[in-house]
Amino acid sequence: MKNTVQPIIATTARTATTEQLLEPKQERAARTRAHILKFAAELFSEQGYQRTSIADVAKRVGMTKGAVYFHFKDKDDIAIAVVEAHYQRWPMLLDKVKALELDPLATLCELLDRMARAFRDEIVVQAGSRLQAERSLINTSLPQPYQDWIDRLTPLLAEAQEAGQVRTDMKAEALARVLVSSFFGMQHISDILHGRADLAERWAEVRTVVLGALSPR
Ligand code: LUB
Numbered sequence: 120m121k122n123t124v125q126p127i128i129a130t131t132a133r134t135a136t137t138e139q140l141l142e143p144k145q146e147r148a149a150r151t152r153a154h155i156l157k158f159a160a161e162l163f164s165e166q167g168y169q170r171t172s173i174a175d176v177a178k179r180v181g182m183t184k185g186a187v188y189f190h191f192k193d194k195d196d197i198a199i200a201v202v203e204a205h206y207q208r209w210p211m212l213l214d215k216v217k218a219l220e221l222d223p224l225a226t227l228c229e230l231l232d233r234m235a236r237a238f239r240d241e242i243v244v245q246a247g248s249r250l251q252a253e254r255s256l257i258n259t260s261l262p263q264p265y266q267d268w269i270d271r272l273t274p275l276l277a278e279a280q281e282a283g284q285v286r287t288d289m290k291a292e293a294l295a296r297v298l299v300s301s302f303f304g305m306q307h308i309s310d311i312l313h314g315r316a317d318l319a320e321r322w323a324e325v326r327t328v329v330l331g332a333l334s335p336r
Pocket of ligand 1 (some may be wrong): 160248251263268
């Protein structure tokens with residue numbers, strides 16, 4: 120019996136550190152899942168949904184396909200998780216900006232500035248954006264795009280209107296739709312033409328014109 124147990128432990132020990140062996144199973148599974156998502160996001164961002172396979176993900180992660188399937192039912196399951204991770208970034212970002220306790224318009228500007236940096240720098244945001252652009256090619260229901268941002272910016276704009284910082288001849292929700300449409304188009308064109316390398320400059324242009332147009336009449 121001792122011999123039967125020993126090779127299993129020895130084999131496991133050869134492929135895992137002591138810390139990993141002692142890590143609670145749930146934490147190890149969560150860490151592995153996040154690891155898979157990160158590399159799957161790289162592939163979705165680089166080559167899109169259709170050209171990415173579970174085999175590609177397994178190879179990029181350095182795991183077997185079976186190990187990936189342990190964490191995700193199929194490629195659609197991974198795509199949904201990447202898009203969900205994309206959207207989970209935004210409430211976290213808003214909480215950080217609100218903690219700065221800026222005035223309403225400054226809060227809106229800081230949030231949009233940080234979003235622009237996230238689209239330029241964060242692979243999960245880039246991958247979530249590309250998957251949403253390819254949503255008609257993906258045979259599963261992805262989270263609804265754009266509406267969260269319209270709903271998130273509307274109260275910020277309403278607060279800025281109440282503070283006399285933003286025009287009141289248009290509803291806050293309409294102004295939020297204009298901001299989301301402008302931001303989406305800006306980051307999309309930057310992505311298609313320059314892989315978002317010029318996103319900071321393109322955002323600065325949109326910011327100047329669109330935020331200027333928000334001024335009280
Ligand atoms: C944003 C994208 C890319 C909207 O909210 C979304 O769904 C978005 C991905 O679908 O840009 C602009 C903030």
